Amino acid sequence: MESVTSPANSVLRKTPLNALHRRLGAKMVNFGGWDMPVEYPSSGGLVAEHKAVRNRVGVFDVSHMGDIRIHQAKETGGALHAVQHLTMNDASKLMIGQAQYSAMLYPKGTFVDDVIVHRLGTDDYLLVINAGTREKDINWVRQNTGGFDCTVEDLSDSYTQLAIQGPRAADVLRKLTDASLDEVKNYWFTHGTVCGLKNTLIARTGYTGEDGFEIYIPADIATSERVWNAVMEAGQEFGIVPCGLGARNTLRLESKMALYEHEISDTINVWEAGLERYCKMEKGEFLGRAALEQARAAGLKRTLVGLEMVERGIARDGYRCFDTNGNAIGVVTSGSPSPTLGKNIALAYVPPAFANIGTTICVEIRAQSCKAQVVATPFYKRTRKAVAK
Amino acid sequence: MAYPTNYRYTKEHEWIDAKGGTATIGITDYAQSELGDVVFVEMPAAGTKLTAGKTFGTVESVKAVSEIYSPATGEVVEANAALQAKPETINSDPHGDGWLVKIKLANPVEVSGLMDAAAYEAYIEEKKKEASA
Numbered sequence: 072m073e074s075v076t077s078p079a080n081s082v083l084r085k086t087p088l089n090a091l092h093r094r095l096g097a098k099m100v101n102f103g104g105w106d107m108p109v110e111y112p113s114s115g116g117l118v119a120e121h122k123a124v125r126n127r128v129g130v131f132d133v134s135h136m137g138d139i140r141i142h143q144a145k146e147t148g149g150a151l152h153a154v155q156h157l158t159m160n161d162a163s164k165l166m167i168g169q170a171q172y173s174a175m176l177y178p179k180g181t182f183v184d185d186v187i188v189h190r191l192g193t194d195d196y197l198l199v200i201n202a203g204t205r206e207k208d209i210n211w212v213r214q215n216t217g218g219f220d221c222t223v224e225d226l227s228d229s230y231t232q233l234a235i236q237g238p239r240a241a242d243v244l245r246k247l248t249d250a251s252l253d254e255v256k257n258y259w260f261t262h263g264t265v266c267g268l269k270n271t272l273i274a275r276t277g278y279t280g281e282d283g284f285e286i287y288i289p290a291d292i293a294t295s296e297r298v299w300n301a302v303m304e305a306g307q308e309f310g311i312v313p314c315g316l317g318a319r320n321t322l323r324l325e326s327k328m329a330l331y332e333h334e335i336s337d338t339i340n341v342w343e344a345g346l347e348r349y350c351k352m353e354k355g356e357f358l359g360r361a362a363l364e365q366a367r368a369a370g371l372k373r374t375l376v377g378l379e380m381v382e383r384g385i386a387r388d389g390y391r392c393f394d395t396n397g398n399a400i401g402v403v404t405s406g407s408p409s410p411t412l413g414k415n416i417a418l419a420y421v422p423p424a425f426a427n428i429g430t431t432i433c434v435e436i437r438a439q440s441c442k443a444q445v446v447a448t449p450f451y452k453r454t455r456k457a458v459a460k
Numbered sequence: 461m462a463y464p465t466n467y468r469y470t471k472e473h474e475w476i477d478a479k480g481g482t483a484t485i486g487i488t489d490y491a492q493s494e495l496g497d498v499v500f501v502e503m504p505a506a507g508t509k510l511t512a513g514k515t516f517g518t519v520e521s522v523k524a525v526s527e528i529y530s531p532a533t534g535e536v537v538e539a540n541a542a543l544q545a546k547p548e549t550i551n552s553d554p555h556g557d558g559w560l561v562k563i564k565l566a567n568p569v570e571v572s573g574l575m576d577a578a579a580y581e582a583y584i585e586e587k588k589k590e591a592s593a
Contacts, residue, residue, distance in 0.1 A: 117521070118521050317522065407523075
């Protein structure tokens with residue numbers, strides 16, 4: 072079999088916790104040019120990590136993600152105008168302390184990146200972006216905000232970002248902070264002291280479909296390791312484990328959350344991706360709006376559907392989809408076994424005619440046709456009340 | 461886990477246990493450890509011809525599909541059907557109950573050209589050194 076993990080490589084970028092992950096014996100892989108943990112054998116591996124997040128709590132190092140601050144100290148509204156121009160959701164609806172899922176679009180209505188926009192202050196916004204698109208995004212933002220009265224700062228290397236996710240996440244973080252977490256609703260954030268670090272951003276956001284928090288702490292190695300260890304220690308009584316990108320992917324897939332270059336990309340538009348809920352055409356001008364209007368009028372050529380394998384086989388990223396007559400109709404964007412459901416699931420782009428629940432679609436798995444059926448998404452949705460297990 | 465001294469090993473981390481004209485093939489402890497929890501196994505049916513160095517099946521974890529290369533030329537006599545229901549046997553007993561296929565060897569002599577246990581252990585030590593910072 073061919074080798075799965077990547078050797079140590081000085082060309083790969085490292086987060087401040089890289090040495091710590093290696094000390095923990097993490098299996099490391101190259102993710103978008105970053106040397107990242109994919110799973111921790113000491114946690115029991117991917118499936119154990121995934122289940123820990125669904126049932127208890129897990130912690131992820133997501134420092135590879137980027138952070139762009141757009142602000143205007145004079146509070147003229149220049150920063151808001153810039154954010155509104157750059158992104159498809161309506162940032163004017165944000166209160167200070169609130170965040171929203173959004174995206175930056177090319178003029179043709181396709182994705183530069185998806186992003187979480189946080190309103191830090193009167194005219195002060197933080198965009199949290201993907202790891203693999205850091206440079207592209209910062210260049211895009213700089214290029215497209217020249218005419219606006221605002222300051223753009225790339226803060227990506229300033230933060231170590233930890234995601235604490237799962238029904239017990241709040242119980243863990245509560246031991247480490249003076250902030251009142253119960254008052255921070257989903258997709259809101261606050262600042263508080265965390266592990267003695269004043270004014271730490273604590274956001275109730277995540278990429279797992281569970282309750283959870285993302286904290287942004289100073290990026291020096293000593294602080295990063297100290298906080299990681301404090302989180303692990305605080306989480307011991309709740310059964311916390313470190314979690315890698317492998318579990319991160321299976322968790323977000325079950326929750327039907329998009330991954331750049333898979334469900335969203337520079338060749339896929341907002342309607343195809345099914346993200347119309349986050350696209351506020353009525354807010355006025357924004358990059359990509361005109362093309363989206365045209366695309367909406369022209370009608371959908373393809374749409375994102377959820378698949379569940381019926382015949383034996385695992386549909387994976389990039390596998391082709393066919394109708395029952397053998398005609399090529401689309402492609403799998405993300406596919407994997409689902410640890411929570413015990414089934415093999417996938418997301419795929421197919422023509423709208425094939426999007427009805429129950430439709431049979433054939434997936435080509437290494438030259439063999441395997442039947443799947445269209446199912447409702449998200450594949451998994453958490454129950455409202457956290458259940459202690 | 462010790463590597464059985466009567467087995468032979470490939471650079472792609474397969475093992476072969478040859479006895480006269482037949483052999484059993486599997487993946488090594490190192491391979492299963494690299495792969496993670498095995499969730500799916502696809503092996504050829506009895507009668508399928510295998511060629512040394514060519515792929516003949518796959519072993520899948522949640523994250524990865526791993527092609528399996530045949531250590532020798534021959535014909536499949538039996539595939540391990542128990543792995544369909546319990547693929548995790550490859551993780552728990554990679555050199556024993558986790559066997560993949562039994563084959564009839566075309567050239568029994570071919571197998572002696574592969575690495576023995578000591579050579580394979582040295583080979584994976586090198587691999588482990590490459591992998592650590």
